[in-house]
Amino acid sequence: MENHDNSQNKRQKQNTEILTNDKDFLKKEPFNSNYILLQNENLSPQTKHDQKRIKYKIDVLEVIPPPQIAYSLAYTKTDGYAILGTLGNFSLVIGKAKSRKSFYINIAVSAALSKDYILERFRGCLKDDKNEVLYFDTEQGKYHVQKAVKRICTQIKQPEPKNLHVYYLRSLTPSERLEFIENEIYSNDKIGFVVIDGIKDLVTSINDEEQATNIASKLLKWTEQCNIHIVTVLHQNKSDTNARGHIGTELINKAETVLEVAKAESDNDISVVTPLQCRDIEPEVFAFEINEHGIPIIAENFEVRTETKNNKFDISDLENFKKYQLLTEVFSNGSSFSYSELVIQIGLAYKNQLKATIGNNRAKLLITDCKNNNWLLQEKPKAPYTLGEYIQAKQF
Numbered sequence: 001m002e003n004h005d006n007s008q009n010k011r012q013k014q015n016t017e018i019l020t021n022d023k024d025f026l027k028k029e030p031f032n033s034n035y036i037l038l039q040n041e042n043l044s045p046q047t048k049h050d051q052k053r054i055k056y057k058i059d060v061l062e063v064i065p066p067p068q069i070a071y072s073l074a075y076t077k078t079d080g081y082a083i084l085g086t087l088g089n090f091s092l093v094i095g096k097a098k099s100r101k102s103f104y105i106n107i108a109v110s111a112a113l114s115k116d117y118i119l120e121r122f123r124g125c126l127k128d129d130k131n132e133v134l135y136f137d138t139e140q141g142k143y144h145v146q147k148a149v150k151r152i153c154t155q156i157k158q159p160e161p162k163n164l165h166v167y168y169l170r171s172l173t174p175s176e177r178l179e180f181i182e183n184e185i186y187s188n189d190k191i192g193f194v195v196i197d198g199i200k201d202l203v204t205s206i207n208d209e210e211q212a213t214n215i216a217s218k219l220l221k222w223t224e225q226c227n228i229h230i231v232t233v234l235h236q237n238k239s240d241t242n243a244r245g246h247i248g249t250e251l252i253n254k255a256e257t258v259l260e261v262a263k264a265e266s267d268n269d270i271s272v273v274t275p276l277q278c279r280d281i282e283p284e285v286f287a288f289e290i291n292e293h294g295i296p297i298i299a300e301n302f303e304v305r306t307e308t309k310n311n312k313f314d315i316s317d318l319e320n321f322k323k324y325q326l327l328t329e330v331f332s333n334g335s336s337f338s339y340s341e342l343v344i345q346i347g348l349a350y351k352n353q354l355k356a357t358i359g360n361n362r363a364k365l366l367i368t369d370c371k372n373n374n375w376l377l378q379e380k381p382k383a384p385y386t387l388g389e390y391i392q393a394k395q396f
Helices: 002-027 045-056 101-113 142-156 174-186 209-226 245-254 320-330 339-354 360-372
Strands: 069-074 081-086 089-095 122-124 132-137 164-168 191-197 229-235 257-263 270-278 286-290 296-298
Touching: 069 101, 069 191, 081 089, 081 229, 081 257, 089 101, 089 209, 089 245, 101 122, 101 132, 101 142, 101 191, 101 229, 101 257, 101 270, 101 286, 101 296, 132 142, 132 174, 142 164, 164 174, 174 191, 174 209, 209 229, 209 245, 229 245, 320 339, 320 360, 339 360
Parallel strands: 089 229, 089 257, 132 164, 132 191, 191 229
Antiparallel strands: 069 081, 069 122, 257 270, 270 286, 286 296
């Protein structure tokens, strides 16, 4: 009995020493969050749990820096930018078939690779030690995946970017794709940005709850352990705008950002990207179209071009500099105009610049808005209107 007690006390002492050593390790700087503490199979279950407690417990006094931004989108109506993705998290892009989701991915990857703004609004923020990009396509064949890569090369003006690694996985089984992606992610410490175009092809059934949970858990594990951002792409249901299956529900619940890509109802050449869910401040709705070279470009004045009878564009939401551009064109035809003449001239300028028509009521609303900003001047009531000065807001 005494020997048994001594043996038990000895084991407890050994476990305590191991735990103490692990605590000392955790106090060392810098702490590597990817270090796996639980490799020693000789540890008791209680000791293993104690180690987990140390690793996962939140210390309210600890100074934790915000996650590094992976890529962002500049605002058009105010200063600053919206965060589209950060390292340590994943985002989800959803849309109907042929809504140009892959063209949006073209923009995202280009931003991640480039030091410059893409389309004057998208900006990658990866540091030099995490600036490599993995791009997995599970649906398309080799020719079309290479075609997508060539678009990216054109967009960033680099014939062969060395930090871009692209793979087409269509011929693999779901489990083989999952294994291949995981191996690639863990094989390179410089990876900072990953795209999985066709996340549903990592499971055998989009409605299998266990597989959906497993994929979401994998994404959370990869992003946290490797400090990367992953952009996933998933189709919407044919009958509604929900992401497909249990995997869609699971990914939406866990994603940092969810963006919807949809063709505009009144102009199918334009794809509108709408934020559905964001952990940070939502980005503005934006739109893109494809130019004659097959490259995505910002769709200028898309709010006006895509308005419908049931969804009229609020003229007061037009960017200030565009309002003043309309006035500049109007007053290129004369130095002053009466109110009724001004309504007609604004209608003509609007159609010329924005390729859309504006009714008299909205033209009058625009005149009032411009008067309030002192861009339209009158010496006295009912006097002719003249052009005022456009003063831009100060940049801070």
